Amino acid sequence: MRSVFLLFWNLCVFRASPKTVPTFGWFVLAVLLTNLIFSVGVSSLINDDLLRTITLTVVGQAVTAGLVYFSCFVRDVTNRFLATITAILGCDLIITALIAPVLVFINPQNNLGLGVLGLVFVFWSIAINGHILHRSLNIPLMIGILVALGINILSVAMNEVTVGL
Numbered sequence: 583m584r585s586v587f588l589l590f591w592n593l594c595v596f597r598a599s600p601k602t603v604p605t606f607g608w609f610v611l612a613v614l615l616t617n618l619i620f621s622v623g624v625s626s627l628i629n630d631d632l633l634r635t636i637t638l639t640v641v642g643q644a645v646t647a648g649l650v651y652f653s654c655f656v657r658d659v660t661n662r663f664l665a666t667i668t669a670i671l672g673c674d675l676i677i678t679a680l681i682a683p684v685l686v687f688i689n690p691q692n693n694l695g696l697g698v699l700g701l702v703f704v705f706w707s708i709a710i711n712g713h714i715l716h717r718s719l720n721i722p723l724m725i726g727i728l729v730a731l732g733i734n735i736l737s738v739a740m741n742e743v744t745v746g747l
Contacts, residue, residue: 593714624682646737657719
């Protein structure tokens with residue numbers, strides 16, 4: 583367990599490459615399900631509507647996975663998709679685990695505190711995903727960050743559409 587944590591932590595602090603992430607089916611599924619369950623649990627601290635929280639989490643992860651696959655397809659590196667999406671989800675799990683204890687101590691009525699904290703973690707997450715995409719897609723780091731930002735924006739937009747339905 584420690585080695586899995588260190589694998590994703592090293593990606594979060596830009597010391598590792600997604601090529602070090604195992605792509606065994608059981609490992610990818612375990613990371614996906616753990617991320618899904620943990621993300622829903624942490625999001626439930628902010629949002630009381632469990633069905634909405636589950637829907638937003640699943641849609642967000644599905645859109646992210648689809649756009650990462652499309653990016654790999656465009657760059658002709660679809661063989662790197664599993665390592666890339668597993669790296670992204672594993673790093674998201676680490677970030678979610680870091681933000682969870684803070685959410686417990688921040689007053690939900692303190693919108694400024696939640697907003698600042700949220701921005702810090704969003705920027706860090708985009709930087710991490712940009713690093714992962716930079717390595718996976720063989721593109722410059724700044725382009726990777728822009729692709730990660732685009733994926734994040736499209737994922738949020740799709741969540742807004744989903745909520746509106």
